Amino acid sequence: MPDTGASDAFVAFERVQKSYDGETLVVKDLNLSLPKGEFLTMLGPSGSGKTTCLMMLAGFETATNGEIKLDGVSINNIPPHKRGIGMVFQNYALFPHMTVAENLSFPLEVRKIGKSEREKKVQRALDMVEMGAFGGRRPAQMSGGQQQRIALARALVFEPELVLMDEPLGALDKQLREKMQFEITDLAHRLGITVVYVTHDQTEALTMSDRVAVFDDGRIQQLAPPDELYEAPQNSFVAQFIGENNTLEGVVKEIKGDHCIVQLDGGETIDAKPVNVSKVGERTRVSIRPERVEVDPQLGPDAHTLKATVKEFVYMGDIFRTRLQVAGNSDFVIKTRNRPDQRRLRPGEEVTIGWLTEDCRALDAG
Numbered sequence: 001m002p003d004t005g006a007s008d009a010f011v012a013f014e015r016v017q018k019s020y021d022g023e024t025l026v027v028k029d030l031n032l033s034l035p036k037g038e039f040l041t042m043l044g045p046s047g048s049g050k051t052t053c054l055m056m057l058a059g060f061e062t063a064t065n066g067e068i069k070l071d072g073v074s075i076n077n078i079p080p081h082k083r084g085i086g087m088v089f090q091n092y093a094l095f096p097h098m099t100v101a102e103n104l105s106f107p108l109e110v111r112k113i114g115k116s117e118r119e120k121k122v123q124r125a126l127d128m129v130e131m132g133a134f135g136g137r138r139p140a141q142m143s144g145g146q147q148q149r150i151a152l153a154r155a156l157v158f159e160p161e162l163v164l165m166d167e168p169l170g171a172l173d174k175q176l177r178e179k180m181q182f183e184i185t186d187l188a189h190r191l192g193i194t195v196v197y198v199t200h201d202q203t204e205a206l207t208m209s210d211r212v213a214v215f216d217d218g219r220i221q222q223l224a225p226p227d228e229l230y231e232a233p234q235n236s237f238v239a240q241f242i243g244e245n246n247t248l249e250g251v252v253k254e255i256k257g258d259h260c261i262v263q264l265d266g267g268e269t270i271d272a273k274p275v276n277v278s279k280v281g282e283r284t285r286v287s288i289r290p291e292r293v294e295v296d297p298q299l300g301p302d303a304h305t306l307k308a309t310v311k312e313f314v315y316m317g318d319i320f321r322t323r324l325q326v327a328g329n330s331d332f333v334i335k336t337r338n339r340p341d342q343r344r345l346r347p348g349e350e351v352t353i354g355w356l357t358e359d360c361r362a363l364d365a366g
């Protein structure tokens with residue numbers, strides 16, 4: 001989904017900053033806009049500012065600077081319960097003394113919806129998360145996954161246009177988590193709900209989202225659809241944080257258009273695609289994905305080859321995972337598909353490896 005200008009955005013953060021102590025900024029200069037119906041995930045290491053951003057959007061924290069807009073209107077001075085936002089926070093528990101039905105009815109009572117209408121909406125929301133028969137239970141009488149689904153139903157029962165979720169599946173086992181990932185995205189797309197989702201699980205982010213905002217140190221490092229994030233990381237942090245990645249360190253020797261020449265610390269010279277290097281003499285980290293490397297390459301003229309020594313060869317069924325020593329890096333990992341023509345390598349063996357120049361990205365030195 002293309003980035004939208006602030007004008008047609010449904011949710012917009014404009015130059016938002018946040019400091020809790022008046023000194024350090026934990027959100028540094030956030031500009032982010034979402035069109036209606038988008039599923040956007042904030043992904044990043046612990047402490048990078050994800051929850052803080054969600055709390056400001058929800059209205060539980062105020063921005064130190066900048067503006068947050070909903071449907072073009074500033075909501076800086078609107079209290080949380082008047083923003084009409086559904087929320088599922090990991091520690092935003094169900095009311096323990098109320099039944100499931102009462103928990104779901106509550107946001108409707110607050111909105112002055114009549115009894116018969118409330119009952120209809122509660123039942124519909126419960127059916128939606130396949131918990132139709134659980135209206136009379138109390139939270140303590142349900143499993144973690146069932147409570148999580150009720151929390152989701154409660155966030156959706158008043159048909160909000162925007163739902164915020166902070167690690168909503170963190171407490172669930174893998175199987176239930178994957179089922180709920182599907183249920184949430186399916187529901188959001190069916191109802192046209194805009195979702196801002198927070199996780200530190202990159203697989204969850206890549207599989208669920210229209211776009212992912214990668215956070216580090218209070219800033220968005222890259223905002224892009226999942227495939228672009230994986231295939232075209234814009235800096236070393238994103239390349240390392242998303243998926244598995246090989247790096248070779250060196251110095252930029254020459255830049256001409258969409259090619260550059262890098263002298264690796266191991267002595268070899270290679271061609272790369274300059275991504276965020278700009279000057280000759282600059283140190284760089286060249287980044288290559290494990291599945292883009294070929295052994296005994298037959299890639300044609302726009303390929304680059306290097307000699308490597310096999311350190312370890314692991315048979316994994318569908319793929320072979322080989323660790324190599326290449327240009328001073330003894331932890332260079334490649335993944336090859338298990339095909340009849342793919343030979344199995346032995347530790348100590350010398351091989352030639354290669355890749356296309358466009359798969360070899362010269363990034364900042366980190």
Ligand SMILES: Nc1ncnc2c1ncn2[C@@H]1O[C@H](COP(=O)(O)OP(=O)(O)OP(=O)(O)O)[C@@H](O)[C@H]1O
Pocket residue numbers: 020021026044045046047048049050051052053200
């Ligand atoms: N109420 C608070 N008072 C003071 N500092 C806070 C408060 N809440 C968060 N912080 C600080 O702000 C920074 C960002 O925290 P935040 O909770 O937004 O991170 P996060 O990306 O959600 O991390 P996690 O993945 O661990 O949940 C951290 O350095 C944190 O210590």
Ligand SMILES: [Mg+2]
Pocket residue numbers: 050051052
């Ligand atoms: Mg958090």
